[in-house]
Amino acid sequence: MSVSDHIDGYGAVVPYRGVNTRVPGAGGVPAFGAPRPLKTPGQCKLLRSLEDAITASGLKSGMTVSFHHHLRNGDKVVNSVLDACARMGIEGLTLFPTALFDVHEPVAEHVRRGVVRQIMGSVNGAVGRMVSTEARELAPVVLRSHGGRPRAIAAGEVHIDVAFIAAPAADGAGNLSGRFGPSACGSLGYPQVDAMYADRVVAVTDNLMPVMPAPVSIPQIYTDFVVEVPSIGDPAGIVSGTTAVTRNPLRLLISRYAARVIELAPCFANGLSFQTGAGGITLAVTAFLREAMAAKGIKGGFGLGGITGYFVEMLRDGLLERLLDVQSFDAAAVKSLGGGSGEQNSAHVEISADWYANPWNAGAAVNGLDAVVLGATEIDRDFNVNVNTEADGTLLHGIGGHQDTAAGAGITIIAQPLLRGRAPCVVERVDCVTTPGDVVDVLVTEYGVTVNPNAPPPGSKKIWRGEILERVRAAGLPVVPMDALIDKAKAMSGPMSPIERTDRVAAVVEWRDGSVLDVVYAKSSKR
């Protein structure tokens, strides 16, 4: 967490000074954000090809292009647009996706050829590996949370020249929806701010509707051009079946502890609003919480985040009042949001990334969270969490909503095993700080509950950590101090060989307010 004043290819660094310190209108941060482009409507927005759209949008070498990741590992639009740019001789682009996945491995070739000069966005899997080990010509990747990204756009810290929006449904006027068509993905929450602030917006669709899609995710007033292509995504990679609840007994134990901690917290009452995510452990937490809520007759408030069929069932069964959906994780979520057959549940609400998590609007949804259960690749003595790099130091994951929900929730629980394979997950010092320990209240492992002994940051609505500890003890749950966990992890893993690093900054980790938390150094390409 010691970062220099300036990082080549990133620029001047605003150092991280605490979770609630960088705010608009103080300390050199302007009170007003980016102006928005004014447009003059053309008579017809329909263009015949991506090349035509690139030309019409005025896209040139050196510009910034944005994408969203609702099509996940099924997305075809990022690759198609970059291929078209390459064919047209455009180079030096800054790629500003919400996230890239394995399917975007061809980006590596565009980096080598100079078509792409910088990536700002989550780099998962193959693209992360490329950034970590090769790609010397690439400027440092800028990692932002789901809330930090719309904040940076709205504040004018990132200017989007052209936003390319993969649209599962679109009409000729440029009304876009994620709900309908062969590439349906449900919520289209991520690109909404891009659509509002980009100089030019190109919708790419494989489902050009003769009638306006309704409900609309992004209205026509932001869309300059619409291009129809044969396919924007591979359904197999877009909406996977719901991740199954873990059956691993050790992971189930962790889930049970995490659910118990929430049950013991003062927020476990009518109106309980929470996010639990779509991993095996966190899904099991949802299942346990559901049982507990039903048993005690508790009706929750809202379920937030990436929405799964588990949340949809809780809504249907009256255990939740609302679902706020920035990303629909499975077919049940798409259907509940109104995809296809008109079974729309109006209590299931599509929200933008801005609404989800931006710290500089008048209050994001994460601020209303009572509890969140999150994963980690590592957590350290100060409760700092790393979700970006794996044990071998490779950058493999984005920040997602980790920072935002951790900062917003009344109680933030990290649920993870002590080790993954042979690698310890509880360590002296994390390789990379994704989320500062200040906003992490509780760690749950298979050995029990570890409560952060430090006071929460000023200005947060965190519940009193001493109270949690007392209640957990009184309930007879095993309580483990951090020291003991670290020692145990060390003993079990045995000595780990240090990660070999170069001095090249591969990625910069921004806190959701735009200050810099940490950097990820590139690995030696030969180990």
Add this chain to the structure above:
Amino acid sequence: MSVSDHIDGYGAVVPYRGVNTRVPGAGGVPAFGAPRPLKTPGQCKLLRSLEDAITASGLKSGMTVSFHHHLRNGDKVVNSVLDACARMGIEGLTLFPTALFDVHEPVAEHVRRGVVRQIMGSVNGAVGRMVSTEARELAPVVLRSHGGRPRAIAAGEVHIDVAFIAAPAADGAGNLSGRFGPSACGSLGYPQVDAMYADRVVAVTDNLMPVMPAPVSIPQIYTDFVVEVPSIGDPAGIVSGTTAVTRNPLRLLISRYAARVIELAPCFANGLSFQTGAGGITLAVTAFLREAMAAKGIKGGFGLGGITGYFVEMLRDGLLERLLDVQSFDAAAVKSLGGGSGEQNSAHVEISADWYANPWNAGAAVNGLDAVVLGATEIDRDFNVNVNTEADGTLLHGIGGHQDTAAGAGITIIAQPLLRGRAPCVVERVDCVTTPGDVVDVLVTEYGVTVNPNAPPPGSKKIWRGEILERVRAAGLPVVPMDALIDKAKAMSGPMSPIERTDRVAAVVEWRDGSVLDVVYAKSSKR
């Protein structure tokens, strides 16, 4: 239409140069609009009184406050806020409502006392009369269309210090909806841009919900404060029963001619999208069109504008695919939009004023209109239309969507009788130009059809007027030249006494692009 370079209390005048001439990024108009305020969320948005909200919002003398008119002649919020400001010693305010009605007559007293220094917005009835005849201390009222207003906000031509939003439903997080509660009004389309651009947003509600209203009209990310008051509106004045179709045979004849003109136009085919408004004549046009569509098996595209039960029925009966609702005119429209009992029809879509009509976004809904039927108080030889002043020269009406729909539609029809009472409605020169004749295609009176012989403005998608004339003739409808109409009106009305004017500019009429079309001079207070 000859306006000076500068108007005291208004400032430098951008003269009107044609319907499609003032555009962003050319002729001194910036390509980018207003920056948006960045905010830091407070922990609790709920305040106990309007006074507390005024204090918290930082509202001071000389600032600009905005309001919306979805509660129409039942609104209690404008008066309450101004009363509170008066009590708190705040003065010199610029009032920026979408529209004021008879119920806002107390504004006159606030003008006399100096609480209000300027009004920018539609002034109907009593307030218009006050502006026309008294109120020497008031700066000229600025009249903007429904599209011109959000354009002016987004472009930074009007800066809103504090937006007060009457919210029929709100939660503590600041999510607002017009659909629920004792003061339900349906669509909350007008204040959406205000919410996005105002420095501070105060929601005033009489229906504080423990759960987020869904669907949400204005999300929490824009709302700074929420104040609960006993009542924001008088239901009797908010959603009136639907205006009845006219039974007056003369008016029915006009309606039939207007409907016939649309039937004869090339756009009378599947996908026909139109706006007909909620007046007696225009409702009858809807009824006639409906018959004609059903008879020929035509399925329309979208119905636009202020939505009535007539449009709702057409949607239900499959004669329209979509309703785009910027303002719900009756209880049937509120219900169809999802008010109350969950009968939401997802094909009935709430849209913002920006989406409805802003000429400087990427394409407003009005641009998709095939046909619009509008009223007028006067129309002249050049087809210029006046809807602002009455025969006696009093300012009694706002522009509404008149300019926007007239400019956007493929065929714009003015439907009105030749005289109203003794006053001629077809004249040599209108008292005040609300909508330039360039964008008016056809006038329909009880004497028949009068087609504008001039070419449509360049860059518009107006259908060929010669073609209309031919088809109308071929169909055997009576065709009347403008000359003949003016003469006939003159003969029937007899000599009219000229309107006595002072040289005080009471109101400035902006074209939707912000250029100045005309001014309204104050009347002599003694006549």
